[in-house]
Amino acid sequence: MEDRLFRNAMGKFATGVTVITTTLDDETYGMTANAFMSVSLNPPLVVVSIGEKASMLSRIEQSNTFAVSILEENQKALSQHFAGQRQEGQEIPFGELEGYPVIDGSVAQVVCDVVSTHVEGDHSLFIGKVKAIHIEDYNPLLFFNGGYKKLAVDELV
Ligand code: FAD
Numbered sequence: 010m011e012d013r014l015f016r017n018a019m020g021k022f023a024t025g026v027t028v029i030t031t032t033l034d035d036e037t038y039g040m041t042a043n044a045f046m047s048v049s050l051n052p053p054l055v056v057v058s059i060g061e062k063a064s065m066l067s068r069i070e071q072s073n074t075f076a077v078s079i080l081e082e083n084q085k086a087l088s089q090h091f092a093g094q095r096q097e098g099q100e101i102p103f104g105e106l107e108g109y110p111v112i113d114g115s116v117a118q119v120v121c122d123v124v125s126t127h128v129e130g131d132h133s134l135f136i137g138k139v140k141a142i143h144i145e146d147y148n149p150l151l152f153f154n155g156g157y158k159k160l161a162v163d164e165l166v
């Protein structure tokens with residue numbers, strides 16, 4: 010199957026945008042990801058999927074922790090920055106939640122300890138047990154059809 014066909018189809022699934030962060034040897038690292046999902050309520054588990062070429066992969070393998078910051082609609086430049094498109098003069102608003110690194114100003118922050126890792130194809134799935142959560146009442150940044158979008162708040166009745 011052609012890669013572009015697969016990506017175009019997956020791009021029809023509208024998602025939020027997150028920055029995954031972790032700390033290793035006192036250094037904080039971030040990476041943009043939309044492959045994030047809730048897994049279980051009891052216990053509270055989430056999953057992130059990290060490509061084999063991403064440097065974040067070995068960092069999470071070593072730190073055994075990660076945090077997920079769900080970006081706010083005005084944080085597109087941060088998403089681009091942490092996807093490797095460096096933004097000139099971009100300030101990185103790192104914050105901290107219960108000792109885990111997070112992105113300040115995000116819609117929600119979920120910090121985790123890795124409980125298991127599953128290598129599937131060219132990605133690794135990290136299952137994280139949620140240790141703490143912070144939520145703000147902001148609108149999320151969206152990713153759809155390979156581009157960034159804003160929420161249009163038209164409720165379907
Ligand atoms: P790098 O390329 O080293 O880091 C990424 C960028 O973050 C670099 O520009 C780096 O300078 C910067 N950075 C890192 N830490 C810091 C710091 N402490 N201070 C300042 N800058 C810092 N890939 C996946 O594997 N899974 C996904 O779910 C996924 N979803 C994506 C969703 C979207 C919308 C986009 C645009 C990309 C997505 N990607 C995903 C691709 C992924 O974001 C890129 O491949 C990314 O560049 C891989 O990062 P890396 O870990 O190799 O680290």
Ligand code: NAD
Binds near residue numbers: 016017019059060092
């Ligand atoms: P795109 O059209 O490549 O992405 C559309 C959708 O395809 C994504 O939302 C994702 O579900 C899927 N996808 C894309 N690349 C993938 C990959 N390597 N592995 C698994 N699923 C993938 O959008 P774009 O604007 O061209 O993306 C920007 C860059 O970010 C590209 O290099 C893309 O590969 C990467 N990206 C990677 C992932 C991922 O690894 N899970 C997810 C999104 C984007």
